[in-house]
Amino acid sequence: MAELLLEIGTEELPAGVVESALAQLQSAVTQRLQEARIAFGEVETFGTPRRLILYIHDVAPSQTDVVREVRGPAANVAFDAQGNPTPAAIGFARKQGVDVSSLEVVSTPQGEYVMAKVFERGKPTPEVASGIFPEAIRSLTFPKMMRWGSGNLRFCRPIRWILALYDGEVVPFELDGIHSGNRSRGHRFLAPEEFEVHTPADLFRQLDERYVQYDHRRRRENIRQQADRLAQEVGGHILWDEALLDEVTHLVEYPTALLGRFDPNFLNLPEPILITAMKKHQRFFAVADAQGRLMPYFVAVRNGNDYALDIVRDGNERVLTARFNDAHFFYERDRQQKLDAFVTELRRIVFQEKLGSMADKAQRLVAMAGEMAPQAGVDASLAQRAATLCKADLATEVVMELPALQGIMGREYALLSGENEQVAQAIAEHYMPRFAGDALPESALGRLLAVCDRVDTLVGYVGALQIVPTGSGDPFGLRRSAQGVVQILATDANLPRLWAFVESAARAYAQQGVEVTEQGMRLLSQMFAQRIEALLEDEGIRYDVVQVVLAEERVEPLVARSNAQMLNALPVERLTPVALAATRVRNILKAGEAAKLVPTATWQSPAGWLQQVDTSLFQHDEERALYEVASQHEARVVESAARSQADEVFSLLEAFTEPVNRFFDAVLVMAPEEALRRNRLLLLAGVDALYRYVGDFSKLVV
Amino acid sequence: MTFQELLLRLEQFWAQHGCLILQPYDVEVGAGTMAPGTALRSLGPEPWNVAYVQPSRRPADGRYGRNPMRVQHYYQYQVILKPSPDNVVDLYLDSLRALDIDPLEHDIRFVEDDWEAPTLGASGVGWEVWLDGTEITQFTYFQQMGGIECRPVCAEITYGPERLAMCLQKKDSFWELEWAHGITYGEVDRHAEIEHNYYNFDHADVEMLFRLFEMFEAEGHRIADLGYTHPAFDYALKCSHVFNLLDARGSISVTERASYINRVRALARKCCVQYLKQREEMGFPLLKAQEAMAIV
Incomplete structure (x- = not known):
């Protein structure tokens, strides 16, 4: 059967969008083919900075009738x-x-x-594809879209040609003045002329000849091999950075790696400065020796062949030398002052327009760290010192030049300034996890500071300003911040509770005249709940169990996780009776009149409810029995929950099953007399509050 | 190739391709974009293909003449093509060839770099262009100016002539560049650079600058409201420069910063809106000059 081929020729696309654009293009076209009842086989996509290629095998000649x-x-x-x-x-x-x-x-x-x-009768495929292709192209979205010339079309970069073939014939369409055809172009410099294409195989062969390595996966491996070989030639190896490799892959159509050198004297600078300057400024790969020490070499990747490679090498070496000279100058300048001298400079760096400067943030962190340290078993004066200094490096010249070195330079400068080693470590660690899958801070002080910093950001943006990430956009990294908090707190029982941090942050903001709002705090609670949900789902917890432990407002990551793991592991025969009993209690309390009489939607402690119960109004033994078991177990449930001993809590709750069931069998809760009704509901509210230390069992699928 | 010849060749190249060669604008600007030849003319449907050298000032970027590439005063070579032609990237590459830069002998890359000028309410999408690892050009498709959608879209090509000259002359510092017949860039500009740095960072009279900002702003609004857009826009540029000086002096706190930027933008935006309206009332006169304006 015949093949469908689409090539969108563009001006140079940003490196980060190519693979997402290919995935979008593939699904946009294949979904539409399916809807149009056109059968097809294997689907392949290929991308370079200048083209997005979609190749669909075995496409039926027409729609099915x-x-x-x-x-x-x-x-x-x-x-x-x-x-x-x-x-x-x-x-x-x-x-x-x-x-x-x-x-x-x-x-x-x-x-x-x-x-x-x-x-x-089904229409012929070319006719249908003529409609599908332009629609699919228009449907692609990018983080930033643009228009060009006099046109109205919005895309990531200008589209300059479209090649569209079915079975060797052009699939004709027009997209904002651009007509599809059977012509493509080679490498921008090495083979700029247009050429005619008859089949997919013909396109791929000609691209190969015209210096376009169209398959991004192969291009990536090609760069890897070339760079490995060059590093080996000087007895070293590449310090691979996959994100950088991805970026470089999408900056070139025809990669030629080259080895450059720099003055070994620069190796006296801290390695992270050199590596980051090479990566961020120049997209160079760093080379290390067998001991992992940096060598005075780099690998650059040129978009072209090896003609006049010496000129390219010379230019790249020159510019790197200039970068390193700059970095050296900045490093020496920074070292003329101690790290704490930069703290006052922080007032010139904005944290957020309405939330003040980084100096204001540091001041809040000092207050929070001081409050939280004793609960975390960390020395308060060390915590406050780390909080004072943790943002100071943002005012240093090296970090202003290379923001990716925040924290890393802070540690470096802290040690040079004679600060305590734990403080220095915490400064570096408080940015961790820096990305999904990154390690968590190792030290207790680092974890404490990492949580303080992120909670401060979240309470400010979400709690006070009600700025929340949208589906696709999270310009301030709030989701990632919440994720970091949840990851750290869910796995560290020694740290204070999340909402203790939140309240501490809110107090620190209030000191500076910034107030949190009720709506903002609700949004914050939801945001944390979503992150906890994501964490638990990643850990393979059953969906309904996740819903049980997330039912309350202001969920604690550690509690939710230990409860979820406990429930997930329990055998059904232990889980079901408790869940059913708890659900009976819950259901009656949720119903119309009961909810008005005893409003359990607002949280009250079990003791708070039970104290309101008037035992002299009991008419049945079953009432008294339930009251007694609740009163006896109340303190232990609360105490076990406080220690996140989920198994213990559940064992204690199991003792309620029988009394609850007998209560419901013997007692008419909604008695005609209001005093009796209310008393019985109060008792059940106390029991419900105990169950709620695990969550809302009515969400469980039993 | 000397610095002087480089600029002359660019003038020559773009003139041959149909651009009007404008002369540098005479109010302090941070970039060629801010000159009215770009900021105002990029608005509306009239064709506009121009090129000009623009001396530019960014007080906070100075390093007392000690850094080889960081200065508070430098030059831009600015090209505006409206609407952006389909072959605009090829034209740009031809301009490099006119500077004896053969793409086959170098590594030329287009690295994503989107652009925003908050004081102008302007934004665009494009690249920084690298020549063997050095950024030599900023290439932008304007999407907005003064908060107004650009229709059609113009392409802005901003060359960094000093950086280009460094590559061509294989020099490691602006100061060592040969301006022309044996005279260096340093000999031409360094004395002024150093004095300006001391002024910008250490001696500018902050109280006076704050007063000037208020006066320039008030005057700008007053004459804009009288219908005189171009003089009003000059005052927006003056406000912007005074703001940059205050910033270099470290006299604007973070909380005030945004409000100063907003004030400059409000005046600039007023001028942009008014300019567009005036051109419309005039029937967009350059629409009649499509042919004379065409890029060849």
Whole structure:
């Protein structure tokens, strides 16, 4: 069968968008083919900075035929008393292109109607693809879209040609003035002329000849091999950075790696400065020796062949020398002052317009760290010192030049300034995890500071300003911040609770005249809950169990996780009775009048409810029995929960199952007398509050 | 190739391709974009293909003449093509060839770099262009100016002539560049550079600058409201420069910063809106000059 081929030729796309664009293009086209009833086989995509290629194998020549059933006029209108078709039926049949004799009568809930079976022959694939391709191209979205020239089309970069073929023939369409055709272009410099294409194989062969390595996966491996070989030539190896490799892959159509050198004297600078300057400024790969020490070499990747490679090498070496000279100058300048001298400079760096400067942030962190340190078992003066200094490096010249070195230079400068080693480590670690999958801070002080910093950001943006990430956009990294907090707190029982951090942050903001809002705190609670949900789902916790432990407001990551793991591991025969009993309690409390009389939607401690119960109003032994078991267990449940001993909490709750069930069998909760009714509901509210230390069992699928 | 010849060749190249060669604008600007030849003219449907050298000032970027590439005063070579032609990248590469830069002998890359000028309410999408690892050009498709959508879109090509000259002359510092017949860039500009740095960072009269900002802003709004857009826009540029000086002096706190930027933008935006309206009332006169304006 024939093949469909689409190549969108563009000006140089940003490195970060190519693979997402290919995935979008593939799904946009294949979904539409499926909807259009066109069968197809394997689908491949290839991308370079200048082209997005979609190649679909074994595409059927046309849509499959269908028979559609079209309802016409009511039967009594379509046929007269003798059963002969009326003009209404004749008109309907003509309009549908069927013989009037083929009309059938069908009965529907609205009565009897005539129905035509209309045969629709599938349209040829090129005709359908002519509609699908432009629609699919228009459907692509990018983080930033643009228009160009006098056109209206929005895309990531200008589209300069479109090649669209089915079975060797052009699939004709027009997209905002750009006409599809059978022509492509080679490498921008090495083979700029247009050429004609007849088949996918023809395109791929010609691209190979015209210096375009169109397959990004192969291009990536090609760069890897070339760079490995060059590093080996000088007895070293590449310090691979996959993100950098991805970026470089999408900056070139025809990669030629080259080895450059720099003055070994620069190796006296801290390695992270050199590596980051090479990566961020120049997209160079760093080379290390067998001991992992940096060597005075780099690997650059040129978009072209090896012609005049010496000129390219010379230029790149020159510019790197200039970069390193700059970095050296900045490093020496920074070292003329101690790290704490930079703290006052932080007032010149904005944290957020309405939330003040980085100096304001540091001040809040000092307050939070001081409050939280004793609960975390960390020395308060060390915590405050680390908080004072943790942002100071943002005012240093090296970090202003290379922001990726924040924290890393802070540690470096802290040690040079004679600060405590734990403080220095915490400064570096408080940015961890820096990305999804990154390690968590190792030291307790680092973890404490990491949580303080992120909670401060979240309470400010979300709690006070009500700025939340949208589906695709998270310009301030709030989701990532919340994720970091949840990851750290869910795995560290020695740290204070999340909402203790939040309240501490809110107090620190209030000191500076910034107030959190109720709505903001609700948004924050939801945001944390979503991150906890994501964490638990990643850990393979059952969906309904996740819902149980996330049912309350202000969920604690550690508690939710230990409860979820406990519930997930329990055998059904232990889980079900507790869940059923808890659900009985819950359901009656949720119902209309009960909810008004004893409003359990607002959280109150078990003791708070139980103290309101009037034991003199008990009429049944079952009431007294439930009250007693609740009163006896209350303190232990609360205490075990406080230690996140989920198993213990559950074992204690198991003791409630029988008394609860007997209570419901013997006692009419909604008694006619209001005093009795209220008393019984108060008792159940106390029991419910105990169950709620695990979560809302009614969400469990049993 | 001397610095002087480089600029002359660019003038020559773009003139041959149909651009009007404008002369540098005479109010302090941070970039060629801010000159009215770009900022105002990029608005509206009239064709506009121009090129000009623009001396530019960024007080906070100075390093007292000690850094080889960081200065508070430098030059830009600015090209505006409206609407952006389909072959604009090829034209740009031809301009490099006119500077004896053969793409086959070098590594030329287009690295994503989107652009924003908050004081102008302007933004665009494009690249920085690298020549063997050095950024030599900023290439932008304007999307907005003064908060107004650019229709059609113009392409802005901003060459960094000093950096280009460094590559061509194989020099490691602006100061060593040969401006022309044996005279260096340093001999031409360094004395002024150093004095300006001391002024910008250490001696500028902050109280006076704050007063000037208020006066320039008030005057700008006053004359804009009288319908005189171009003089009003000059005052927006003056406000912007005074703001940059205050910033270099470290006299604008973080909380005030945004509000100063907003004030400059409000005046600039007023001028942009008014300019577009005036051109419309005039019937967009350059629409009649499509042919004379065409890029060849």
